[in-house]
Amino acid sequence: xxxxxxxxxxxxxxxPHNVGEIPNADGVGEAGNPKCGDIMKIYLKVNPDTQxxxxxxxxxxxxASAIASSSMATDMIKGRTIEDAxxxxxxxxxxxxxxxxxxxxxxxxxxxxAIHTALNDYRAKHGMNIIPMEHHEx
Amino acid sequence: MFCYMxxxxxxxxxxEVLSAMMPYFSENFGNPSSVYSFSRKSRAAIEKxxxxxxxxxxxxxxxxxxxxSGTEADNWALKGTLxxxxxxxxxxxxxxxxxxHAILHTxxxxxxxxxxxxxxxxxxxxxxxxxxxxxxxxxxxTALISIMFANNEVGTIEPVTEIGTICxxxxxxxxxxxxxxxxxxxxxxxxxxxxxxxxxxxxMYGPKGVGALYLxxxxxxxxxxxxxxxxxxxxxxxxxxxxxxxxxxAMKILKSRLDDDKAINSARRDKLIAGILGKIPHAKLxxxxxxxxxxxxxxxxxxxxxxxxxxxxxxxKGISASTGSACSSESLDPSHVLLAxxxxxxxxxxSLRFTIGRLTTDEHINYLLEVLPEIVAKRRAMSPLWEDYLxxxxxxx
Ligand SMILES: Cc1ncc(COP(=O)(O)O)c(C=O)c1O
Ligand code: FES
Numbered sequence: 001x002x003x004x005x006x007x008x009x010x011x012x013x014x015x016p017h018n019v020g021e022i023p024n025a026d027g028v029g030e031a032g033n034p035k036c037g038d039i040m041k042i043y044l045k046v047n048p049d050t051q052x053x054x055x056x057x058x059x060x061x062x063x064a065s066a067i068a069s070s071s072m073a074t075d076m077i078k079g080r081t082i083e084d085a086x087x088x089x090x091x092x093x094x095x096x097x098x099x100x101x102x103x104x105x106x107x108x109x110x111x112x113x114a115i116h117t118a119l120n121d122y123r124a125k126h127g128m129n130i131i132p133m134e135h136h137e138x
Numbered sequence: 139m140f141c142y143m144x145x146x147x148x149x150x151x152x153x154e155v156l157s158a159m160m161p162y163f164s165e166n167f168g169n170p171s172s173v174y175s176f177s178r179k180s181r182a183a184i185e186k187x188x189x190x191x192x193x194x195x196x197x198x199x200x201x202x203x204x205x206x207s208g209t210e211a212d213n214w215a216l217k218g219t220l221x222x223x224x225x226x227x228x229x230x231x232x233x234x235x236x237x238x239h240a241i242l243h244t245x246x247x248x249x250x251x252x253x254x255x256x257x258x259x260x261x262x263x264x265x266x267x268x269x270x271x272x273x274x275x276x277x278x279x280t281a282l283i284s285i286m287f288a289n290n291e292v293g294t295i296e297p298v299t300e301i302g303t304i305c306x307x308x309x310x311x312x313x314x315x316x317x318x319x320x321x322x323x324x325x326x327x328x329x330x331x332x333x334x335x336x337x338x339x340x341x342m343y344g345p346k347g348v349g350a351l352y353l354x355x356x357x358x359x360x361x362x363x364x365x366x367x368x369x370x371x372x373x374x375x376x377x378x379x380x381x382x383x384x385x386x387x388a389m390k391i392l393k394s395r396l397d398d399d400k401a402i403n404s405a406r407r408d409k410l411i412a413g414i415l416g417k418i419p420h421a422k423l424x425x426x427x428x429x430x431x432x433x434x435x436x437x438x439x440x441x442x443x444x445x446x447x448x449x450x451x452x453x454x455k456g457i458s459a460s461t462g463s464a465c466s467s468e469s470l471d472p473s474h475v476l477l478a479x480x481x482x483x484x485x486x487x488x489s490l491r492f493t494i495g496r497l498t499t500d501e502h503i504n505y506l507l508e509v510l511p512e513i514v515a516k517r518r519a520m521s522p523l524w525e526d527y528l529x530x531x532x533x534x535x
Contacts, residue, residue, distance in 0.1 A: 003446075036379070059525065
């Protein structure tokens, strides 16, 4: 299947930002994609005083769209507070990438869910309430 | 560098084939069914192509029927045979789990709309059917056995001669999808006891949109395309003359160089396989080895990486390949062939197929061997699955 990825998707796919792991991360989250079996793992470093995400890294097993979404989403939450980061939607990630092919929209959900899981991991470790996760398709 | 490694998807029309076709567009455009003398050239050209195709598989020209594709030939063989058989109380079809969708989706259709009972034979880890399982699956309701000659994804060549013998003994018609095999192997429909065989021109440096169904004398599946009296009343529609001429020419050229091509391709294939196994850790070859594998097929799984990403990385380097990954299929399901071989989902995910051919050079092989290890390493480095896999091996990530 020939896919039409935007130049932005290709840029983030070829040279993804924030790839890797953070040793002793403050929050770690993993999300799996029920549709095609892909996995994304997110590591957060959060400043406990300001609640600002100072560093974020990811590892993703998935298609170009999943990798580009991981790269873009991590860029978008870096330097933001954990409250702000929670509100990042997969649609916003897709938009920032100049769109994703319809069949590939679910790959951006992977990023949103992995971030939510990592944020909840941080919250749990710091005695904050766990925010219920919403699962959605695209 | 443009490095086309997807000859199984399709091939370029060769210059000789194209020039053979050219007179049949604007010059000799006559309808072969017309009576005036001008149209005789069209008729003669089709009959020549029929002889070229027939002789290359040791069939009689009267046993070759041109179709609009390999897919149509498959549809015709299955639907036409089962529709007739059902009327005689036989509604059982035996095929395999690794067929092309042209067969599988036709079988599903027959099951859904005509109550056909379909047995899908399993294959072993290299993709071979088991002959005892085939024999055991046959019942007095079995109307057709359709087993592909060689698989398009992993290149496994099925034991066609043995299957033909079993079918002949049991007096059950044997159809084989030889769309890939006919482009690489010597086929003798008589010696192999094949009753029906599908072919397609665009896999052998001929044009797209033309194929053929070989029907052994006496085989008469119900027509699939109904209409005019073309192809001796068995396949209606005004003939695609240029396409048919191109098919005949392509087949003639293919036969004349088949043994040489086979030797060259097999050597390059084995060099590529050995090179990948030597340079990329934890690479798994999918399919069989040696003479039981199509000479042009290389199919690997790289645990920890996803195939579509590899395809895009390769494309960036000018290399065209293919994958069985779920992410690159419309349905988001991984390749049914790789799953039938027993691969886990994540291994099917990380599969790559390279299919070499006339566009391939030794430089291409070397170039691929240089580029691929870096690409796989780069993508594995960002994969949580690879990390987990290494942990299970007790290695350091
Ligand atoms: C084994 C097999 N059967 C059938 C087909 C379909 O042939 P065509 O493209 O001529 O319809 C293909 C081509 O992809 C094939 O590989
Ligand atoms: S991650 Fe599988 S389709 Fe995108």
